[in-house]
Amino acid sequence: MADENKGVVYMGPGTVEVQSTDYPGFMLKDGPGVHPDSVGREAHHGVILRVVSTNICGSDQHMVRGRTTAPEGLILGHEITGEVIERGRDVEFINEGDLVSVPFNIACGRCRACKERNTGVCLTTNPSRPGAAYGYVDMGGWVGGQARYVMVPYADFNCLRFPDKDQAMEKILDLTMLSDIFPTGYHGCVTAGVTTGTTVYIAGAGPVGLAAAFAAQLLGAAAVIVGDLIPERLEQARSFGCETIDVSRGDPKDQIEQILGEPEVDCAVDAVGFEARGHGEAAKEERPATVLNSLMDVTRAAGRLGIPGLYVTGDPGARDDAAKEGSLSIRIGLGWAKSHVFTTGQCPVMKYHRGLMQAILQDRAPIGRAVNATVIPLEDAPQGYRDFDRGAAKKFVLNPHGLIPA
Incomplete structure (x- = not known):
């Protein structure tokens, strides 16, 4: 097993803390926001990522302000880019070592909505209602990715693999925006x-x-x-x-x-x-x-x-x-x-993320500069949330493993 996992945890209105958390596995456990019908749900179609970058989103800020019904103890984070370090039994096309962008929408790829490219309202990944996301209120109870490690279900469908890891790391402050705000x-x-x-x-x-x-x-x-x-x-x-x-x-x-x-x-x-x-x-x-x-x-x-x-x-x-x-x-x-x-409604990220990835890789879309991407350590997430709440003109990018160069 890899080293200790840590994540950004919602502790109640106005407060987040970085805490030690469970290392992810291929089964949903009971926890904050997890629907009872999802407890014990197996996800051998998933992969475990070492998180390279994960961003603070304005949607997260709504929860942290206490403006939603988010439960205390929820691990936050739905903007995830990471390296595959373990793949589930049923994964066919995504391999260990791949660097991938993860849409914030969790989609099965099999239901009517997914087949019609409406991945923001997948019908199977959230027992409460259509649409699921990582670390978000009413979105199925999937563990968030403002952490060192996270599990991504339906990996063959959800993960967008970058063709060249070295090139991707050079443009990581642009590519990290593919999980949500650029497609959105x-x-x-x-x-x-x-x-x-x-x-x-x-x-x-x-x-x-x-x-x-x-x-x-x-x-x-x-x-x-x-x-x-x-x-x-x-x-x-x-x-x-x-x-x-x-x-x-x-x-x-x-x-x-x-x-x-x-x-x-x-x-x-x-x-x-x-x-x-x-x-x-x-x-x-x-x-x-x-x-x-x-x-x-x-x-x-x-x-x-x-x-x-x-x-x-x-x-x-x-x-x-x-x-x-x-x-x-x-x-x-x-x-x-x-x-x-x-x-x-939620942006169906997969409609756009491959084309936007190519625009970034071919030097047509310096989105990181436009949104003022600002890298901070995972441990500084609470301060990042405070600065963001005060209206800082920055997109905070968490760097859990120090893989993004200063």
């Missing part, structure tokens, strides 16, 4: 209809918003406008050629008009989610429907909205009873009147 931002733009010559408004300049902005440029957008409240994040968006608006200064529509000469865009992406704040004087208040309503307002008739920002069915910290169960005051009449198309 790209998916937000694709579903919003971003293509050559379009104008795009992206709400939110956190890592997913920055990844979406970068993806919009990759897709050929004529103008990419990013809105946020935090100056440091807006500065990061400008660093790779985006226009920016500070939504604390007023309605995005007015600022969009100053940039484009008209108060609307072709496409819009919500990279904020359910902890949205108001605009203008209301920017200090949480108003969870603000972004969705704003995007309908600024998107042209017959336009499309990509909504990769997270919305939940259980939010104990919400401002009212309706929002606590995910019911928001959305102006659906406005969206209907303008014939908008909405696309929501």
Whole structure:
């Protein structure tokens, strides 16, 4: 057996700790968030990874803030890149020594949803509802990957093998984004209809918003406008050629008009989610429907909205009873009147990750620089969470084994 495993554990609202944890095996054990029907589930189709990089995600931050029903003791982390050190009995095509990217979606590859490439809502990997992920509330109880070692089920289907390990390690700060935020931002733009010559408004300049902005440029957008409240994040968006608006200064529509000469865009992406704040004087208040309503307002008739920002069915910290169960005051009449198309839900990472990998390997997609990838040791994860919560314009990459060079 390899050396001791350690992981980042959610201890309750506002607190994570790095603790010794069980070394992974090919069977699901009882634990925080594990559905009773999954206890004892065998996963001989899986592999065990030595984690090379694993990232802190804004979705993790929602849990750590206490804004979900996540159970205490949950090992966090769904953005995983690692080296295969052991493979299960039923694995055929992934080998020990392979360096792989792992989609945050856990998908069986066998159910109707997976066969139709809707891997974000796999029907078999989570007994509670469609869709599973590592280390995440209501997502099946699979152990998270902010750890030294992790088990990845259905490895032949889920793992994306990098063709050249040395080349991959040289670009690891870009390739680590393939597990989630690069495909997620790209998916937000694709579903919003971003293509050559379009104008795009992206709400939110956190890592997913920055990844979406970068993806919009990759897709050929004529103008990419990013809105946020935090100056440091807006500065990061400008660093790779985006226009920016500070939504604390007023309605995005007015600022969009100053940039484009008209108060609307072709496409819009919500990279904020359910902890949205108001605009203008209301920017200090949480108003969870603000972004969705704003995007309908600024998107042209017959336009499309990509909504990769997270919305939940259980939010104990919400401002009212309706929002606590995910019911928001959305102006659906406005969206209907303008014939908008909405696309929501988890990004099906496998639709995009191979092509985006090739773009990275062929020097077409320096996504790590766009999101300001910042490497920290696993032991510094609690500080990383605190800095991220304060709005740092960084994508924190945990380095559990010191394999990423300084």
